[in-house]
Amino acid sequence: MAKDKKLVEAITSMDTDFAQWYTDVVKKAELIEYTSVKGCMAIKPAGYALWENIQHELDRRFKETGVENVYMPMFIPESLLQKEKDHVEGFAPEVAWVTHGGMNPLQERMCVRPTSETLFCDFYANEVQSYRDLPKVYNQWCSVVRWEKETRPFLRSREFLWQEGHTAHATEEEAQERTLQILHLYADFCEDFLAMPVIRGQKTEKEKFAGAKATYTIEALMHDGKALQSGTSHNFGDGFAKAFEIQYTDKENKLQYVHQTSWGVSTRLIGGIIMVHGDDSGLVLPPKVAPVQVMVIPIQQRKEGVLDKAREMKEALAKAGLRVKMDDTDKSPGWKFAEQEMRGIPVRVELGPKDIEAGKCILVRRDTREKLEVTLEEAPGKAAELMDIIQKDMFERAKAHLDGHITDVKSYPAFKDAVEHKPGFIRAMWCGEEACELKIKEDTTATSRCMPFEQEQISEVCVCCGKPAHKLVYWGKAY
Amino acid sequence: MAKDKKLVEAITSMDTDFAQWYTDVVKKAELIEYTSVKGCMAIKPAGYALWENIQHELDRRFKETGVENVYMPMFIPESLLQKEKDHVEGFAPEVAWVTHGGMNPLQERMCVRPTSETLFCDFYANEVQSYRDLPKVYNQWCSVVRWEKETRPFLRSREFLWQEGHTAHATEEEAQERTLQILHLYADFCEDFLAMPVIRGQKTEKEKFAGAKATYTIEALMHDGKALQSGTSHNFGDGFAKAFEIQYTDKENKLQYVHQTSWGVSTRLIGGIIMVHGDDSGLVLPPKVAPVQVMVIPIQQRKEGVLDKAREMKEALAKAGLRVKMDDTDKSPGWKFAEQEMRGIPVRVELGPKDIEAGKCILVRRDTREKLEVTLEEAPGKAAELMDIIQKDMFERAKAHLDGHITDVKSYPAFKDAVEHKPGFIRAMWCGEEACELKIKEDTTATSRCMPFEQEQISEVCVCCGKPAHKLVYWGKAY
Numbered sequence: 001m002a003k004d005k006k007l008v009e010a011i012t013s014m015d016t017d018f019a020q021w022y023t024d025v026v027k028k029a030e031l032i033e034y035t036s037v038k039g040c041m042a043i044k045p046a047g048y049a050l051w052e053n054i055q056h057e058l059d060r061r062f063k064e065t066g067v068e069n070v071y072m073p074m075f076i077p078e079s080l081l082q083k084e085k086d087h088v089e090g091f092a093p094e095v096a097w098v099t100h101g102g103m104n105p106l107q108e109r110m111c112v113r114p115t116s117e118t119l120f121c122d123f124y125a126n127e128v129q130s131y132r133d134l135p136k137v138y139n140q141w142c143s144v145v146r147w148e149k150e151t152r153p154f155l156r157s158r159e160f161l162w163q164e165g166h167t168a169h170a171t172e173e174e175a176q177e178r179t180l181q182i183l184h185l186y187a188d189f190c191e192d193f194l195a196m197p198v199i200r201g202q203k204t205e206k207e208k209f210a211g212a213k214a215t216y217t218i219e220a221l222m223h224d225g226k227a228l229q230s231g232t233s234h235n236f237g238d239g240f241a242k243a244f245e246i247q248y249t250d251k252e253n254k255l256q257y258v259h260q261t262s263w264g265v266s267t268r269l270i271g272g273i274i275m276v277h278g279d280d281s282g283l284v285l286p287p288k289v290a291p292v293q294v295m296v297i298p299i300q301q302r303k304e305g306v307l308d309k310a311r312e313m314k315e316a317l318a319k320a321g322l323r324v325k326m327d328d329t330d331k332s333p334g335w336k337f338a339e340q341e342m343r344g345i346p347v348r349v350e351l352g353p354k355d356i357e358a359g360k361c362i363l364v365r366r367d368t369r370e371k372l373e374v375t376l377e378e379a380p381g382k383a384a385e386l387m388d389i390i391q392k393d394m395f396e397r398a399k400a401h402l403d404g405h406i407t408d409v410k411s412y413p414a415f416k417d418a419v420e421h422k423p424g425f426i427r428a429m430w431c432g433e434e435a436c437e438l439k440i441k442e443d444t445t446a447t448s449r450c451m452p453f454e455q456e457q458i459s460e461v462c463v464c465c466g467k468p469a470h471k472l473v474y475w476g477k478a479y
Numbered sequence: 480m481a482k483d484k485k486l487v488e489a490i491t492s493m494d495t496d497f498a499q500w501y502t503d504v505v506k507k508a509e510l511i512e513y514t515s516v517k518g519c520m521a522i523k524p525a526g527y528a529l530w531e532n533i534q535h536e537l538d539r540r541f542k543e544t545g546v547e548n549v550y551m552p553m554f555i556p557e558s559l560l561q562k563e564k565d566h567v568e569g570f571a572p573e574v575a576w577v578t579h580g581g582m583n584p585l586q587e588r589m590c591v592r593p594t595s596e597t598l599f600c601d602f603y604a605n606e607v608q609s610y611r612d613l614p615k616v617y618n619q620w621c622s623v624v625r626w627e628k629e630t631r632p633f634l635r636s637r638e639f640l641w642q643e644g645h646t647a648h649a650t651e652e653e654a655q656e657r658t659l660q661i662l663h664l665y666a667d668f669c670e671d672f673l674a675m676p677v678i679r680g681q682k683t684e685k686e687k688f689a690g691a692k693a694t695y696t697i698e699a700l701m702h703d704g705k706a707l708q709s710g711t712s713h714n715f716g717d718g719f720a721k722a723f724e725i726q727y728t729d730k731e732n733k734l735q736y737v738h739q740t741s742w743g744v745s746t747r748l749i750g751g752i753i754m755v756h757g758d759d760s761g762l763v764l765p766p767k768v769a770p771v772q773v774m775v776i777p778i779q780q781r782k783e784g785v786l787d788k789a790r791e792m793k794e795a796l797a798k799a800g801l802r803v804k805m806d807d808t809d810k811s812p813g814w815k816f817a818e819q820e821m822r823g824i825p826v827r828v829e830l831g832p833k834d835i836e837a838g839k840c841i842l843v844r845r846d847t848r849e850k851l852e853v854t855l856e857e858a859p860g861k862a863a864e865l866m867d868i869i870q871k872d873m874f875e876r877a878k879a880h881l882d883g884h885i886t887d888v889k890s891y892p893a894f895k896d897a898v899e900h901k902p903g904f905i906r907a908m909w910c911g912e913e914a915c916e917l918k919i920k921e922d923t924t925a926t927s928r929c930m931p932f933e934q935e936q937i938s939e940v941c942v943c944c945g946k947p948a949h950k951l952v953y954w955g956k957a958y
Contacts, residue, residue, distance in 0.1 A: 036559055036601050037589070040552035045617070048548045069527045073519035073638055074553075074591075074622060075575075080515055096554075097579040098591065101626035101637075102572050110516070112553075112577065112591070122515050138524070142622070143553060147580035158580075159552055 011342075013280050018224040025274055026153045029283040029343050039151040039158035043267070046343060049291035050270050051161060055141060057193050057288075058163065058265070061185055062139055067165060070138045072119040075110040080118045084243040087117060090210020094147045096158075112145040117211065117236075117262055120166035121244035128258060131170055131250050137178070139165040154271035155228075155479050162266035168246065168258040172237065175259035179235040182263040183216040186231035194269065195286040195395040196220050196276050197402050198230060199425070199474055201450030206434045209262075213237035219449045219474065221402045222275035225423020227449050227478040230272055233263035271479070276398050277367075283344025284367050286394050287387040294383055295340045296326040299333050299352030309356050313349060313379060320380035322387070341366060346390050347383055367394055406474075410459040415475075419444040425476045429469035431462035440464055440475065449474040490821075492759050497703040504753055505632045508762040508822050518630040518637035522746070525822060526633075528770035529749050530640060534620060536672050536767075537642065537744070540664055541618055546644060549617045551598040554589040559597045563722040566596060569689020573626045575637075591624040596690065596715075596741055599645035600723035607737060610649055610729050616657070618644040633750035634707075634958050641745035647725065647737040651716065654738035658714040661742045662695040665710035673748065674765040674874040675699050675755050676881050677709060678904070678953055680929030685913045688741075692716035698928045698953065700881045701754035704902020706928050706957040709751050712742035750958070755877050756846075762823025763846050765873050766866040773862055774819045775805040778812050778831030788835050792828060792858060799859035801866070820845060825869050826862055846873055885953075889938040894954075898923040904955045908948035910941035919943055919954065928953040 011024035026032050031047035043051065059069070075098060082088045095111035113119065124136060141163045151157045165182060169175040183200060190196045198218035208215035212234040220230045241247070241257040250256050277284040287293050294317050298310040310326055317324040327336045333350070340348045350362040361379055363372045367390050374382045405424025409415045418426045426446065430436060437448050455472050462469035490503035505511050510526030522530065538548070554577060561567045574590035592598065603615060620642045630636045644661060648654040662679060669675045677697035687694035691713040699709045720726070720736040729735050756763040766772050773796050777789040789805055796803040806815045812829070819827045829841040840858055842851045846869050853861045884903025888894045897905045905925065909915060916927050919942075934951050941948035 033602065033606065035552055035598070036556060037552040037554050037598075040554065042552070042598075042602050043550040045547035045549055048550055051550075052548065068524035069531065070524055071522040071527055071530075071622075071640060073514055073516040073521070074624070075516050075519065075638070077515060094581050096577045098575045099578045100576040102574065119514070119516075119521075123512065123521050127512065143550075145553070159554070161550060 011280065011282065014223060014278070021278075021280070022271075022275060023153070025278055025282055025342075031270070031274075031283075032153045037158075039148060041153050041157055043161075046291065047270065050273070050285075050289060051267055053289045053291060054193075054269060055163075058189055059141075061189060062163075062165070065137075065181060065185065067137050067139045069140060071140050071142070072113075072116050072123065074113050074142070076113055076116075076118055077108050077110050079108060080122055081111060083118060083121075084211050084240055087211035087240075091115065091146075096145050096147055113142075114144055114146045115262075115264070116140070116142075116144075116164055117166065117240060118244075120262075121240050121246060121260075124168050124258065124260075125244050125246045128168055128246055128248050131248055134168060134170045134248060134258065135174065135178075136168040137165070138167065139163055152271075152479075154267050154274070160266050160268070162264050164264045165262060167261045168241075169260070170248065170250070170256070170258065172259050175237070175261050176235055179214070179216060179233045179261045179263070182261070183218065183231070183233040186233070186263070186265055187218045190218060190220065190230060190269070190272075191395065193286070193288045194273055194276075195288075195391055195398055196230070196272055197395065197399045199450060199452055201452035201474065203232070203450055204430075204434075204437060204448045204473070206437050207448060209234045211236065211239060213239060217450050219425075219476075219478075220272050220276060221405055221424060221476075222272070222479070223278065223401070224275070225405055225477075227425065227474075227476040228268070228272050228275065229449070229478065230269060231263070231265040234261060236260040236262065277394060278344070281338070282342035284394070285344035285346060287346045287391045290344065290346050291323065292325050292343070292345050293322050293387060294324040294347045294349060295336075295345045296324065296349045296351065297333060297336045297340065298326070298328060299350055299355075301328060303353045305356060306351070306353055309376070310351050313351060313361065313376065316380045317349070317383055320384045322380070322383060337364075347386055349379060349383070365390060367397075408458050409463060412463055415440070415463050416444055419446045419477070425449065425474045427458060427472060427474055428463035429457070429459050429461060430471045430473040431465055431467045431469045432471055433462075433465065433467075436462055436464035446475045446477050449476050449478060490759065490761065493702060493757070500757075500759070501750075501754060502632070504757055504761055504821075510749070510753075510762075511632045518627060520632050520636055522640075525770065526749065529752070529764075529768060530746055532768045532770060533672075533748060534642075537668060538620075540668060541642075541644070544616075544660060544664065546616050546618045548619060550619050550621070551592075551595050551602065553592050553621070555592055555595075555597055556587050556589050558587060559601055560590060562597060562600075563690050563719055566690035566719075570594065570625075575624050575626055592621075593623055593625045594741075594743075595619070595621075595623075595643055596645065596719060597723075599741075600719050600725060600739075603647050603737065603739075604723050604725045607647055607725055607727050610727055613647060613649045613727060613737065614653065614657075615647040616644070617646065618642055631750075631958075633746050633753070639745050639747070641743050643743045644741060646740045647720075648739070649727065649729070649735070649737065651738050654716070654740050655714055658693070658695060658712045658740045658742070661740070662697065662710070662712040665712070665742075665744055666697045669697060669699065669709060669748070669751075670874065672765070672767045673752055673755075674767075674870055674877060675709070675751055676874065676878045678929060678931055680931035680953065682711075682929060683909075683913075683916060683927045683952070685916050686927060688713045690715065690718060692718060696929050698904075698955075698957075699751050699755060700884055700903060700955075701751070701958070702757065702880070703754070704884055704956075706904065706953075706955040707747070707751050707754065708928070708957065709748060710742070710744040713740060715739040715741065756873060757823070760817070761821035763873070764823035764825060766825045766870045769823065769825050770802065771804050771822070771824050772801050772866060773803040773826045773828060774815075774824045775803065775828045775830065776812060776815045776819065777805070777807060778829060778834075780807060782832045784835060785830070785832055788855070789830050792830060792840065792855065795859045796828070796862055799863045801859070801862060816843075826865055828858060828862070844869060846876075887937050888942060891942055894919070894942050895923055898925050898956070904928065904953045906937060906951060906953055907942035908936070908938050908940060909950045909952040910944055910946045910948045911950055912941075912944065912946075915941055915943035925954045925956055928955050928957060
């Protein structure tokens with residue numbers, strides 16, 4: 001029992017030490033394990049199943065918009081990485097370099113992809129000749145490597161799983177449309193599927209992607225009031241096309257450069273799920289993304305008929321379309337409850353000899369701990385209903401938390417006070433100068449998260465320098 | 480039209496130059512493109528969609544047997560790779576080495592995984608403590624790297640996509656059972672889903688996996704009579720467990736080593752599909768794995784009502800559960816037919832003004848080119864039926880080809896004659912000595928493919944050395 005016990009020992013309270021709470025949860029909910037490879041983690045079945053559900057749903061949504069999946073090499077020759085000036089400056093300091101193949105040094109070293117713009121551009125340069133070849137709307141699911149100094153499971157690791165979409169279009173307008181289409185697809189996915197509300201907006205020049213003309217972002221708010229950049233979508237204009245000579249002949253037979261976009265989300269989203277919804281008993285999973293939605297836990301399972309009834313219940317729940325498991329191990333019911341809670345399984349069904357005699361069972365919601373006594377016949381339908389209710393309630397609670405943690409400020413003292421005492425987003429006007437972003441970061445560690453699509457003029461001047469300002473910006477400390 | 484034309488230009492005939500035919504097909508059916516990364520290919524949408532279908536179906540079959548998916552790091556520290564002696568000898572000469580992270584040299588170099596036994600073992604050494612933690616039946620979908628000197632699309636490339644299962648069991652028997660269970664799962668998958676018959680058997684000591692106690696294999700026969708090793712399943716015994724100290728306490732509280740297996744199939748299977756089923760017009764896809772099963776091709780599509788009827792037909796086919804597309808580009812019907820054939824789409828529906836007037840259309844099978852005139856109402860049902868028929872016929876033709884290309888030989892001259900003049904598998908007895916395998920390979924380039932599960936004593940002596948022999952072996956030239 002030593003190992004079972006470890007799983008349900010009390011974890012650090014989130015109010016005491018949020019970072020330690022997070023680490024406790026990812027380990028004790030068995031999402032990841034550290035490995036001998038520094039900065040890289042093993043994603044365990046419970047963690048990978050979350051990623052599979054995210055993948056499956058996102059992939060479906062992508063394909064509805066015409067996305068096709070492909071696979072590019074994981075290596076980038078150094079000369080290829082260097083073709084776009086801003087891009088190489090952004091990524092070269094943090095790539096892993098392959099210098100030998102087998103026993104021999106390579107003629108040219110290659111990095112493991114930190115992102116694949118350069119590979120897709122090189123590919124499109126050959127593939128795209130005529131306007132008939134456009135648009136190209138390709139995506140790949142893969143892992144990428146960035147040599148981070150400090151790492152945290154799911155949030156920042158040297159290798160992580162993601163998808164990266166790379167598109168090429170005939171016109172600037174079409175590229176911009178695709179950039180925003182995907183940003184909204186990401187936002188809707190986070191809100192509908194992960195019950196995670198987000199702010200949609202544009203990154204400042206300072207915060208945009210290396211090589212992009214414009215970067216758009218969705219920013220979520222974690223339980224501790226810090227922001228998590230949860231997905232980005234970039235419009236490259238024709239910058240990469242010029243560096244890689246990606247040209248097509250238009251209908252008038254004139255040579256034109258293509259306009260490109262790229263966009264990605266990663267296993268970071270799992271970190272978001274944990275930090276938006278989790279509590280002091282562990283993970284709390286929104287039903288749509290939960291690999292197991294209902295856990296049937298028999299009570300006094302050795303008594304005659306209990307396991308049979310529990311098995312019947314499991315089958316009835318599966319028939320109702322639910323992802324269900326039964327815990328018939330020899331652990332005590334208390335341990336089983338604690339494990340189910342640690343793992344964030346949305347509903348458990350408790351079923352003992354007395355319940356069976358009365359033709360009833362207990363449904364317990366993970367998110368509110370509310371208990372419902374229902375008849376055995378009602379249970380599957382009620383559990384299915386609960387999935388919708390929990391999903392909706394979880395989103396609404398997260399939305400209320402987000403809305404309740406946005407502070408509007410009009411002066412620099414108020415800004416600094418908010419960073420210190422009011423965890424969450426700060427909304428303040430900004431003049432557009434990078435100098436102010438740098439000063440704010442230095443003074444407070446808060447960064448500009450985004451210029452939201454929904455702009456308002458909440459004051460006339462920049463919160464930092466006092467000059468006239470027309471841009472409303474969300475600021476905050478971030479992961 | 481320059482690009483369309485290129486697609487349907489005649490390809491090299493398979494009888495003239497099979498290798499060139501293969502390269503023509505992978506390129507012109509738009510499965511892959513070469514890249515600036517030597518020895519690595521870009522998998523294009525038509526190729527990746529095949530892999531997605533393979534993945535989806537295999538993953539479903541794995542999970543039915545209790546497999547759980549995980550993800551391990553892509554890097555292996557050199558010291559970890561070296562822990563199992565045979566394994567490092569087998570793989571070290573062909574790995575890619577990462578020596579720098581960002582600007583700094585690494586303290587210990589790491590290779591990009593050529594396979595992940597060492598990582599899984601390192602993981603299990605921590606994860607497995609008690610008999611309660613067993614079995615572990617984990618799998619991952621990922622890419623691996625082997626620094627091959629000569630490469631061919633799908634068959635041998637420096638990076639390829641695959642799945643690798645890695646399991647740990649309490650007993651030798653359970654490990655052996657899992658090894659064979661997966662081998663048969665692979666074989667059934669190839670036969671049912673890819674219409675590709677295989678020989679099931681065990682590899683000789685010489686041909687087994689580096690570090691394995693026993694390797695089992697499925698071997699398919701390509702159109703040119705060469706064998707393709709299409710999937711392998713390894714029983715490691717407790718060799719890796721001892722090297723990595725993976726121990727558990729059994730029910731009697733005694734320390735025991737675990738017994739392990741690993742098994743994998745890769746994008747190589749796509750090469751198998753091409754070379755088993757293809758013809759001089761290009762790819763021929765079995766309906767179950769075909770990303771597009773039916774292509775609707777309107778004839779004289781500018782005539783009133785033609786496109787409308789074609790669209791209706793497309794919808795009716797989709798409703799019948801078929802994966803269907805319509806080609807309404809401005810290419811000529813002849814080009815469209817040739818493209819559909821090159822891409823191996825199992826059935827096309829031809830639909831012109833005269834057909835519509837007569838309430839009919841033409842279904843054309845890709846595999847036999849047989850044409851069926853059916854009423855518009857019958858078409859969807861008939862097309863769905865055709866899927867089953869084509870799948871079955873393709874398997875039966877491939878099976879007849881396999882059966883017709885097996886030569887039993889009892890003498891060494893007959894063996895050499897068969898290698899030269901009778902493409903296919905050679906069945907011959909073998910004494911069990913590696914020396915004979917080496918001599919046969921040197922004399923003929925044929926290698927031992929497997930010792931089939933269905934053994935027969937077709938002669939008393941080894942085909943090479945003449946000593947008593949009890950093992951029947953399939954021999955052949957191989958990819």
